[in-house]
Structure formats: C-alpha cells, structure tokens
Amino acid sequence: MRTDTPSTPLTIYRKDYIAPGFWVDTVEMGFDLDPIATHVATRMTMRRNPESSEKDIVLFGESLKLLQLRINGVSVKKSSYSIENGILRIRNAPDELTLDIETLIQPAKNTSLSGLYVSNNNFFTQCEAEGFRKITFFPDRPDVMAKYTVMLRGDKKKYPVLLSNGNLIAEGDLPGGRHFAKWEDPFKKPSYLFALVAGKLVCQQEKYKLKSGRKVLLQVWVEDGNLDKTQHAMDSLKNSIRWDEERFGLELDLDRFMIVAVSDFNMGAMENKGLNIFNTKYVLANPSIATDVDYAGIESVVGHEYFHNWTGNRVTCRDWFQLSLKEGLTVFRDQEFSADLVGTATGRAVKRIEDVRLLRQVQFSEDAGPMAHPVRPDSFVEINNFYTVTIYEKGSEVVRMYYTLLGHDGFRKGMDLYFQRHDGQAVECDDFRAAMADSSGRNLKQFERWYSQAGTPRVKVESSYDKASKTYELTLSQSCPATPGQSKKLPFHIPVAVGLLNSNGKDLVLNLEGQATPSKATTVVLELTSAKQTFRFTGVAKKPVPSILRNFSAPVVLEYEYTDEELGHLLAHDSDAFNRWEAGQRLAMRRLVKLTKSVLQGEALELDSMFVEALRSTLNDRTLDPSFRELVLTLPSEAMVAEEFKEVNPQAIHQARQFMRSSLTQQLRADLLTAYEENLTPGKYSPDAVSAAKRGLKNLALSYLLEWPEDATFALAKTQFDEAQNMTDRLAALTALTNFSGSAKNAKVSAQALQKFFRDFKKEALVIDKWFMLQGTARTTDAAKVRELMKHPAFTLSNPNRARSLAFSFCNANPSRFHAADGSGYALWADLVVALNKLNPQVAARLARSLDRWRKYPKALQVQMKAALQRVADTSKLSKDVLEVVTKALA
Numbered sequence: 001m002r003t004d005t006p007s008t009p010l011t012i013y014r015k016d017y018i019a020p021g022f023w024v025d026t027v028e029m030g031f032d033l034d035p036i037a038t039h040v041a042t043r044m045t046m047r048r049n050p051e052s053s054e055k056d057i058v059l060f061g062e063s064l065k066l067l068q069l070r071i072n073g074v075s076v077k078k079s080s081y082s083i084e085n086g087i088l089r090i091r092n093a094p095d096e097l098t099l100d101i102e103t104l105i106q107p108a109k110n111t112s113l114s115g116l117y118v119s120n121n122n123f124f125t126q127c128e129a130e131g132f133r134k135i136t137f138f139p140d141r142p143d144v145m146a147k148y149t150v151m152l153r154g155d156k157k158k159y160p161v162l163l164s165n166g167n168l169i170a171e172g173d174l175p176g177g178r179h180f181a182k183w184e185d186p187f188k189k190p191s192y193l194f195a196l197v198a199g200k201l202v203c204q205q206e207k208y209k210l211k212s213g214r215k216v217l218l219q220v221w222v223e224d225g226n227l228d229k230t231q232h233a234m235d236s237l238k239n240s241i242r243w244d245e246e247r248f249g250l251e252l253d254l255d256r257f258m259i260v261a262v263s264d265f266n267m268g269a270m271e272n273k274g275l276n277i278f279n280t281k282y283v284l285a286n287p288s289i290a291t292d293v294d295y296a297g298i299e300s301v302v303g304h305e306y307f308h309n310w311t312g313n314r315v316t317c318r319d320w321f322q323l324s325l326k327e328g329l330t331v332f333r334d335q336e337f338s339a340d341l342v343g344t345a346t347g348r349a350v351k352r353i354e355d356v357r358l359l360r361q362v363q364f365s366e367d368a369g370p371m372a373h374p375v376r377p378d379s380f381v382e383i384n385n386f387y388t389v390t391i392y393e394k395g396s397e398v399v400r401m402y403y404t405l406l407g408h409d410g411f412r413k414g415m416d417l418y419f420q421r422h423d424g425q426a427v428e429c430d431d432f433r434a435a436m437a438d439s440s441g442r443n444l445k446q447f448e449r450w451y452s453q454a455g456t457p458r459v460k461v462e463s464s465y466d467k468a469s470k471t472y473e474l475t476l477s478q479s480c481p482a483t484p485g486q487s488k489k490l491p492f493h494i495p496v497a498v499g500l501l502n503s504n505g506k507d508l509v510l511n512l513e514g515q516a517t518p519s520k521a522t523t524v525v526l527e528l529t530s531a532k533q534t535f536r537f538t539g540v541a542k543k544p545v546p547s548i549l550r551n552f553s554a555p556v557v558l559e560y561e562y563t564d565e566e567l568g569h570l571l572a573h574d575s576d577a578f579n580r581w582e583a584g585q586r587l588a589m590r591r592l593v594k595l596t597k598s599v600l601q602g603e604a605l606e607l608d609s610m611f612v613e614a615l616r617s618t619l620n621d622r623t624l625d626p627s628f629r630e631l632v633l634t635l636p637s638e639a640m641v642a643e644e645f646k647e648v649n650p651q652a653i654h655q656a657r658q659f660m661r662s663s664l665t666q667q668l669r670a671d672l673l674t675a676y677e678e679n680l681t682p683g684k685y686s687p688d689a690v691s692a693a694k695r696g697l698k699n700l701a702l703s704y705l706l707e708w709p710e711d712a713t714f715a716l717a718k719t720q721f722d723e724a725q726n727m728t729d730r731l732a733a734l735t736a737l738t739n740f741s742g743s744a745k746n747a748k749v750s751a752q753a754l755q756k757f758f759r760d761f762k763k764e765a766l767v768i769d770k771w772f773m774l775q776g777t778a779r780t781t782d783a784a785k786v787r788e789l790m791k792h793p794a795f796t797l798s799n800p801n802r803a804r805s806l807a808f809s810f811c812n813a814n815p816s817r818f819h820a821a822d823g824s825g826y827a828l829w830a831d832l833v834v835a836l837n838k839l840n841p842q843v844a845a846r847l848a849r850s851l852d853r854w855r856k857y858p859k860a861l862q863v864q865m866k867a868a869l870q871r872v873a874d875t876s877k878l879s880k881d882v883l884e885v886v887t888k889a890l891a
C-alpha cells in the first residue's frame with residue numbers, strides 16, 4: 001500500500017496541541033541503501049503516556065510502502081490499524097511494546113529534497129521539519145525524543161562512506177561487495193535531527209582540544225576534488241566551539257562532530273546531531289571561487305548550526321509553533337559570534353547594520369503582507385512555509401531585547417537557568433521567557449506580546465525643550481498595524497535606547513527623572529510599555545539632538561521629525577555607530593522619496609549639495625573604518641524605498657535611485673577614485689575583516705564610478721576583472737562592467753568578459769550560480785532574457801541553488817524589470833512556480849511569495865499579478881506548500 005500526502009490541506013492550530021499518546025525510548029534502524037528501492041527496518045520501544053488524552057499509537061508516514069507492522073514480534077491485524085491521510089493509527093496497543101516497521105522508499109525519485117534523497121549519486125537526508133515520515137512511519141513530532149542506533153548497509157564501491165548521528169560503533173564487510181557501518185547517538189533526540197549520509201566523499205579532519213582538555217574529532221566531508229575548499233569551514237567550526245565555551249560556558253557534548261556538504265539542498269544547512277548537513281554554498285571556499293560575503297556567510301552558518309547543538313538539540317521545541325525558540329535564539333547567537341570575532345566596536349556596528357538591513361528589507365515587508373505571522377504563530381497549513389525571516393530574524397531581535405533589558409550578565413544568567421531547567425526537554429517560547437524573568441526578577445509578562453502579536457510596531461517620538469527648567473522631554477507613542485487575523489494590537493514592551501548630543505556632537509551625561517541612571521551614563525534604555533509615555537531629562541543646558549533607538553534596540557519603525565541639519569549632525573558625530581549610519585540613510589531616503597515623486601510628476605530631478613557634501617566628508621574621513629564608510633555610501637535599496645509608498649511604482653523608484661547614484665558619481669568622482677586607490681589590497685588574499693572592508697569600499701567606489709559613462713573608469717573595471725587575484729574583486733568588476741551603459745564597443749567588451757568568466761569557472765557550480773545571479777539582477781535583463789538563460793545547458797530548476805540564482809534573483813531582486821508593464825515578469829513567475837511545484841514544493845513555495853505584496857502596486861499591475869496568482873492557484877496537483885502561499889495572497 002502506498003500512502004499519499006493528505007488531499008485537502010488542513011490548518012493546524014497551536015491551541016490544539018495534545019501530548020503524544022506514546023513515548024518512544026529507543027529506535028533501532030537498518031537501511032539497505034539503494035537509490036531505486038531502499039529498505040528501512042525500524043524497531044522502537046514505546047510506552048504509553050498516561051498524561052495524554054490520545055489512546056492510539058499515532059504514526060505519520062508519507063510516500064512509503066509499508067511492508068511489515070509487528071507489535072512484540074506479532075503482525076498487527078488489519079482490523080487493528082488504519083492508514084488515512086498520512087496517518088497510521090494503531091488501536092488497542094499495550095502500554096509497553098516493541099514496534100517493528102519495515103518500509104520501502106525510493107530515494108532517486110525524491111526530488112523534494114526532504115526525507116532520504118540522492119544527490120550526485122550520494123545519499124543524504126533532510127528531516128526538519130517533517131521529513132522523517134518519508135523514511136518510516138513514526139511519531140514525527142519534536143516532543144518525542146528517543147535514543148537512536150543506526151545500521152547502514154550498501155555497496156562498498158559506490159558508497160564507501162557511511163555516516164549517521166553520534167559515534168561509529170562498528171563497521172565491516174558484507175558478502176556481495178557490500179559493507180556496513182553502525183552508529184549510535186548517545187543523546188535522546190527528536191526525529192527531525194536524524195541524519196544519514198552515504199557515498200563517495202572525502203574529508204578534512206582534525207583532533208581538537210576542548211577547554212576542558214577533552215579531545216574531539218572534527219571532520220568536513222565534501223565530494224572528491226573539493227578538499228582545497230574546506231579550510232575556512234574547519235576554522236569557522238573551531239572558532240564556534242571556542243566561542244560557545246567562552247561566551248556561554250557550553251561545551252561540545254560529542255566525541256565527534258561532522259559537517260557534510262551537499263550541492264542539492266533546500267536551505268542553508270541543518271543541525272542534525274553530530275552530523276550537520278550543509279548546502280555547499282556554506283562550506284566550500286577558496287579565494288578564487290568565494291567572495292568576502294561568502295566567507296562571512298560560511299562563518300555565520302557554521303556557527304549557527306554548531307550553536308544549535310545546545311539551543312535546539314539539547315533543548316528542543318515542544319511543537320513547530322515554537323520554532324523561533326530555537327531559531328530566533330540561535331540567530332541571535334550566530335550574530336553575536338560574528339560580531340565578537342571581528343572584535344572592534346565598528347566591526348560590531350557594521351555587523352549590526354547588515355543584520356538590521358536584512359530585517360527591514362525582508363521581515364518588515366513580510367510583516368506588512370498576507371503571510372504576516374507572530375514570532376510564535378497560532379496556525380499553519382505547511383510548516384515548511386514558516387521558516388521565515390519573522391521566525392528567524394525577528395525572533396533574534398526579540399532575544400536581543402532581553403539582552404538589552406537585562407544587560408550582558410543578566411542575559412547570561414537567564415541562559416544558564418534555561419539550560420539548568422530544560423536540558424533534555426522539548427519546551428515552549430514561554431519557558432525561555434520564564435527563565436529570563438525568574439533569573440532577573442523582572443516582570444516580563446507584557447513582553448509576551450512580542451511572541452503573540454504580528455506586525456511591525458511604530459514608535460512616534462516628539463520632543464520639547466524647556467530652557468527655564470533645563471529639561472528635555474521625549475514623548476513616545478506606539479501603534480501597530482492590523483495583520484491577518486489580528487485587527488487590534490495591545491501595547492508592546494519596547495526598549496528604546498536613547499542618547500542626547502550637544503552642539504559639539506558630544507554625548508550628554510543623562511539624568512532621567514524618576515529612574516536611577518548609572519552615573520555618567522550617556523545612553524539610557526527607556527522602557528515604553530503604554531500607548532503613550534513621556535520621559536523627562538533634567539539638567540540639560542541647551543537643546544540637544546536626540547539619538548533615538550540606538551543600536552536599533554527594538555524591531556520597530558521610528559518616526560521622529562529630524563531636520564536635515566540634525567541628521568547631518570548625527571551622521572558627523574553620533575557615538576552610536578548604528579545611528580550615525582541611520583542618519584545618513586534617513587537623509588538619503590528623504591531624497592529618494594522626493595525624487596521618485598518628481599519622476600512620477602515628470603519634474604526635473606535634482607540633488608542638493610548638503611547631501612552630497614555629507615557623503616563626501618564621510619567618504620573622505622579616514623578615521624572611519626572602510627566598511628562603515630561603505631555602508632554609509634550604500635543607498636537604501638529599491639525595496640526599502642518601496643516600503644515608503646502606499647502605491648509602489650518600481651520603475652520610478654529605479655529611475656530615482658539611479659539618478660541619485662549617477663549624480664553622486666558626477667560630483668564625487670575624484671573622491672571615489674581616491675577611495676578606490678587607497679583601498680587596494682595587493683598581495684595574498686585574506687578574508688579577514690580589515691582586508692574585506694577595504695575591498696568592500698574599493699568595489700563600492702568602482703560600482704559608483706561606472707555609473708557615469710566614461711571610458712577611463714570602464715577601463716579601470718576591465719583591468720580589475722582581468723587581473724583580479726580573488727573572486728571578490730573579479731565578480732565586483734564583472735558586475736560593474738555588465739551594468740555599464742556606454743558605447744556599443746564597451747558593451748561588447750562586457751559581453752566577452754561575461755563569457756570568459758563562464759569558461760574559466762564552468763566546473764565550479766557555486767561560481768556558475770554567481771554568473772546566473774549577476775545576469776538575473778542585471779539592469780537590462782527582462783523576462784525574455786531570463787527565459788533565454790533558462791535554455792542554457794548549465795541551467796536547471798532541479799538544483800535549488802541554480803533555480804535561486806536566476807529565477808529568484810530576477811523575481812525578488814530586479815524589481816523594475818520583474819514588474820514590467822506588459823506582465824511578462826508575472827507570466828514567467830507563474831510558469832516557474834508551476835514547474836517547481838512538481839519538482840520541489842518547498843522551493844516553489846518560496847518563489848510563490850514574490851507576489852505577496854501585489855496589492856501595493858498600481859491597478860494596472862495588480863490586475864496582472866492577480867491573474868498570475870490565480871493561474872497558479874488553479875493549477876492541478878498543487879502542493880499544500882504553494883497552495884497556502886497563493887491562497888493567503890489572494891485572500
């Protein structure tokens with residue numbers, strides 16, 4: 001009998017949680033690996049949970065062929081069980097039992113990349129969230145934790161390496177050219193952390209000494225030919241281990257820790273116990289194939305997965321509504337890890353700015369659309385659709401607010417209590433909040449609303465200064481827009497970090513009335529808990545300039561009517577580097593909005609000198625870190641500008657932003673050239689923060705310089721492309737060349753460079769992804785061009801990285817072309833979603849979200865977007881993943 005996915009998608013509600021009817025203590029599995037038909041034998045010891053209202057054994061299964069079902073060695077009678085809608089239900093089971101299940105699965109046919117699948121002839125698994133049920137029938141829910149022993153058998157030539165979680169306890173040969181390996185994981189774990197890997201792989205390995213003196217074996221497994229690209233992942237792993245010991249007192253609990261890279265993977269990476277499986281994108285690096293951004297990405301993802309070993313694996317989630325319990329916390333930890341590794345104050349701020357940019361650009365937009373959901377959702381149709389920026393990035397902001405409210409040591413105490421209470425358990429977001437509250441003695445009841453209410457709060461600030469009494473008042477009021485299913489919101493508990501600058505740009509020492517401020521404090525955290533509150537500072541000799549929401553102390557939109565002079569003052573002087581950058585962004589955004597309106601009204605475009613001069617002095621300020629200067633000079637993206645409008649006109653925004661870029665180039669040409677020359681990094685490539693920062697500023701300067709059609713700067717980019725010693729410089733030059741709009745002669749040179757790049761790197765899949773990505777986001781690329789590129793022999797939709805490199809980059813990162821007036825972008829989008837739906841529902845559903853915000857566009861575009869959405873919704877055999885997304889978009 002073959003079971004299928006449920007036919008009518010059901011909404012699952014958090015309030016419906018019931019504890020499992022049976023616990024599983026041990027799981028023994030045997031795999032006979034074969035791409036066509038893998039035989040899986042599972043034996044579990046189970047015992048009734050007297051506290052549950054569920055009396056049956058409830059097992060989930062998908063795309064499985066059931067061969068055997070035995071209780072205590074006896075086949076279960078047909079009349080005692082049923083299989084319906086992916087659920088195997090056994091009635092009248094004894095209180096304690098051994099359950100044997102044999103299933104047959106087809107890994108080679110599994111294009112969903114969830115469950116057991118084949119990639120380049122090797123076997124891999126991905127079980128989070130509900131992939132284990134595609135391997136065997138199981139109570140596949142995170143609150144069922146068991147100890148696993150896994151026996152892998154397979155052809156020795158084809159699959160010389162056999163890996164699973166935990167420790168290798170036996171291996172040997174079998175008749176018929178086969179062999180086996182037996183693995184035992186000493187820790188109880190939920191099924192989503194199960195993993196196996198089998199195939200032709202090689203590893204870089206090292207014995208590493210923990211702080212306690214215990215030695216552990218670290219391995220990074222890759223396909224043959226990639227051992228020259230594993231050093232950075234290994235270094236990142238060692239840094240992660242050390243950081244978790246030092247910052248949180250958490251030690252690696254296994255004797256062996258493995259990372260495996262796979263080129264077909266739905267997401268970034270997966271924290272399976274002791275056997276992390278990674279997208280190659282987050283493992284493989286050397287100077288000739290990886291950019292500085294790639295190096296940083298690897299470091300943070302290796303950290304992220306490693307940190308999950310405590311926040312996720314040792315303490316896991318009771319149910320999937322609690323996903324942010326592990327993801328928000330682990331993102332916070334990986335962000336802190338990356339910041340600590342850079343070490344400098346500016347380095348920390350730069351990391352913070354990058355993280356906030358992502359949050360604002362993607363999460364704020366999610367929060368304002370049809371898929372908006374709380375950090376702890378109340379319902380879902382398909383859990384895979386809820387691995388979102390809200391769960392991850394906003395979840396991390398929520399954790400960061402505890403850190404801001406409780407302080408460094410207070411937060412650590414809370415973490416210690418959390419582990420003390422919950423090690424080995426599957427718990428809820430509320431348990432984390434309780435640990436933070438109980439360890440600090442603080443009342444965090446209202447803080448719960450950060451978990452239950454969706455939407456981005458807005459904090460409006462008004463100031464007044466009274467000269468006679470030397471008092472300065474800030475009045476804060478908060479509101480939060482309605483989101484699907486939540487029309488009214490209650491006030492949040494918002495930490496707002498504030499400083500006051502005097503006319504010399506120096507921080508004032510703050511006296512906040514009614515609150516004991518630490519002596520000499522120049523930043524205080526105002527706790528906004530009501531709809532409206534006034535805070536009064538005393539002893540303020542002159543009217544100051546407020547620096548509000550320092551370091552972005554809460555995930556909110558701050559509204560304060562700054563004058564341009566005040567923003568210029570903050571940009572020049574704020575001791576808080578985040579707000580210093582923010583001031584520059586506000587200056588730019590104000591102008592971008594105005595320019596866009598001018599474009600729409602057919603008015604002449606102009607850029608004022610105040611702004612140009614403010615950027616010039618930042619660019620030329622050598623006391624500032626190059627990475628910080630780069631961020632200040634980076635204009636808000638078109639997507640960010642779009643958020644400022646009720647009705648979005650992508651072409652007008654593009655034109656306005658391009659105008660700003662080319663005017664800046666025209667006026668800052670000499671300064672940009674100097675920045676270019678001062679930040680060359682000759683010699684051997686190193687991905688360290690200092691050299692990466694230099695390359696970043698240099699390449700930003702280059703991209704500006706080519707905004708102004710001039711043969712000399714074109715030649716500069718061409719030379720950089722030809723002579724580049726690393727991928728960062730090569731790709732930056734190629735991008736600038738491709739987007740250059742000059743003579744036909746230059747266009748030809750650019751086209752040749754693009755072809756050369758392909759030839760030089762055709763064996764490096766990750767570089768070819770960049771090649772497609774560059775074209776997907778190129779200014780001249782329209783839907784027709786994307787369709788043409790899709791016919792390229794190197795293109796395929798079956799590999800998620802490749803699909804993302806072209807399709808996603810065009811639909812999500814090339815707005816003025818994607819939203820072409822003729823609807824060609826939307827037609828392409830619909831074709832892609834329908835094609836991907838058949839192959840890989842998870843990836844399809846991600847792409848489906850590109851039209852989430854269709855209601856924000858002019859009527860003429862809305863009509864076409866709605867038609868495209870409808871076309872997808874009407875497709876037969878739509879996965880519940882895609883169905884949920886398009887149904888919510890159309891609702």
Ligand code: ARG
Binds near residue numbers: 266271305327387
């Ligand atoms: N837990 C993994 C991580 O954050 C991601 C798993 C994503 N799973 C999914 N079904 N989308 O590292």
Ligand code: ZN
Binds near residue numbers: 304308326
């Ligand atoms: Zn994670």
